[in-house]
Amino acid sequence: MLQDILLIASSAGGAAGNAQALTEMGFSNLMHEMIADPVEFLVSWAVLIMLVVMSVGSWWFTIVNAIKNTVVAARADTVVRTFWETPNAQDAIRFMEEQPANEPFSKIALDCAQAAAHHQRHEGSRLVDALNRSEFIDRALRQAVTRESARLENGLTWLATVGATAPFVGLLGTVWGIYGALIRIGATGQASIDAVAGPVGEALIMTALGLFVAIPAVLAYNAFVRANRNTYAKFDTFAHDLHDFFATGSRVGEVPAKR
Template sequence: MLQDILLTVAAAAPAAVGGAANNAEALNQMGFAHLFKEMTSAPGEFIVSWVVFLMLVVMSFGSWWYTIVNFIKNTVVSNRADAVVRTFWETPNAQDAIRFMEEQPANEPFSKIALDCAQAAAHHQRHEGSRLVDALNRSEFIDRALRQAVTRESAKLENGMTWLATVGATAPFVGLLGTVWGIYGALIKIGATGQASIDAVAGPVGEALIMTAFGLFVAIPAVLAYNAFNRANRNTYAKFDTFAHDLHDFFATGSRVGDVPAKR
């Protein structure tokens, strides 16, 4: 009796070892390296996977590019905003204040808004008695110039936001397309070979799921960056509006609301 049990165990051991080896091999085939190796060895069979992969790479590269660029731009604008505005209003002479704005970098938005306003006021003053003055008074002319300047500078801050929003919304579905197509190909292979063991299923399905993970990896940073920059831009827009209202009061009436005495 004992001898029969030992013979049975001995016979089952190779099968168990073989099954364990197959399972280990299946797990090794679920990695990104194995997927990329298969895609490289037979690119024609993985055309959809290649398209999905390259789309996600482009999305990721563009997202990180706009994230870095917008981070630098928002940091510079935010750090210089208060100093530029404060120096403009604290400069006792209007010409010196305008000269200070002209010395600011080309990417500094508050100085460009002030310069557009000053140029509009000077242009209107030079054409006193003309049809321009009859059509638009000084306040309306300056207001139009300020609106255009604020709109232009606000649009510059929006650069890249559409890309981040698009990537955050579509990258998971692009990755899901790769997963669905990968699972579809795996099922076709299983049907053709007639093998439905764990080593035949786990590898192809696991590789297909990598595309979904890649899509999420691309989308999540884009969504976080979009929300962060959207909030930062709203704060900057509010500063634009406040500064533009003060500029309008100053160039239209000669002083800001609440200033005593008026700045000259």
């Protein structure tokens, strides 16, 4: 009977110890483990700080690009339609000059208009001999479209990099936590839950943090790439119409516009 009572008490104590050990798998214990061990401090804090920087940068570029793409998409049709519906070319150009500095369609139109005016002012010069009006305008349009496309891609490299590397940065913390658990087992000679709960909890937290940083970055990157692809198509359409207008005096399929 006494042995049965001692066995039951031992089992109860072991269950209580395991329950207590499981409480050491939280984020507060992670901070304690990182502060207590100097090597742990350097490696784990380096991983944690890197993940925080990645996350902050990703959310910054996500918010900035979301606002930028929303504004561009909302104003694109209005800007383009107003340009073509304005009877006088000078008034249309003046309208484009009044657009915000971050409005891409107006900047493409202005570069095209400036190229056409520059070529016209230098008729009879070597410039005109080297490049005809159509070629000169086409070159200006290509440069403008490339420049505005690059501006839309600002931050996408960061998002792609974070999405690809953040899981592995978290995995580094995971590997280090498992390594710490094995070291503790070797030092104590015990493989009980209370011996490995802390390092294993740290490993799981680092894995979760890596995924938490990477998944929003990947989703944002894919969303912006798709949105930019639609904007690039509008750039090309608008650029072709501008080329026809400033090179021939009218868009394809339309009566020559008043200039």
